[in-house]
Amino acid sequence: xxxxxxVPVDLADPEFAKSxxxxxxxxxxxxxxxxxxxxxxxxxxxxxxxxxxxxxxVQQRKSAEDNLAAMARNCGMExxxxxxxxxxxxxxxxVIEEAKAMPADLxxxxxxxxxxxxxxxxxxxxxxxxxxxxxxxxxxx
Numbered sequence: 772x773x774x775x776x777x778v779p780v781d782l783a784d785p786e787f788a789k790s791x792x793x794x795x796x797x798x799x800x801x802x803x804x805x806x807x808x809x810x811x812x813x814x815x816x817x818x819x820x821x822x823x824x825x826x827x828x829v830q831q832r833k834s835a836e837d838n839l840a841a842m843a844r845n846c847g848m849e850x851x852x853x854x855x856x857x858x859x860x861x862x863x864x865x866v867i868e869e870a871k872a873m874p875a876d877l878x879x880x881x882x883x884x885x886x887x888x889x890x891x892x893x894x895x896x897x898x899x900x901x902x903x904x905x906x907x908x909x910x911x912x
Contacts, residue, residue: 773877773906774804779866779895782810782838788881791910795879796846807873808843808855810835811865832857863898870905879908 776795780788792808799806812831815823824830839855846853858865870878882896900907 772802772804773798774802775873775876776804776806777866777870777873777875777878778806778808779862779878779880779899780808780810780839780842782835785838785842791879791881791908792842792846794908794910795877796848798877798879799848799852804876805852805854806846806848807853807869807875808839809866809869810839810855810857811862812857812859813862814859828859832859862895863902866895866899867903870903875905877906877908878903879910882909882911 776799778788778791778795780792795806798804812828812835815828835857836855839857843853843855856869858869866878866880869875878899880896880899882894896907896909900909
């Protein structure tokens with residue numbers, strides 16, 4: 772059974788991750804394991820750096836950490852079994868790196884229905900499925 776589960780959350784659309792969080796919570800409750808929510812912030816493009824406040828990245832991180840921690844509290848699990856982390860960089864790369872760092876037994880993530888654009892270019896979920904060292908469960912919204 773899976774004991775250490777990682778769930779990526781897009782804070783721009785937290786409802787989208789709800790089905791993945793619910794699936795992960797059900798597995799964690801059965802296995803008496805732990806759950807970690809992760810949000811990945813994009814890097815601020817260099818060409819925009821002069822137009823944003825100097826502490827823009829710090830503000831973004833603080834906001835993301837607060838929102839993710841609130842989501843974790845609302846999951847109904849005791850604090851020692853649920854945690855959250857905010858990383859910055861490419862989404863699938865940071866999710867895979869966090870899974871290695873935990874180490875995670877399973878990554879549970881939501882995915883949109885595939886369309887022609889994602890068929891040719893791939894999606895974050897597709898990259899995680901291909902390159903993660905642990906099992907990946909993709910939950911369709």
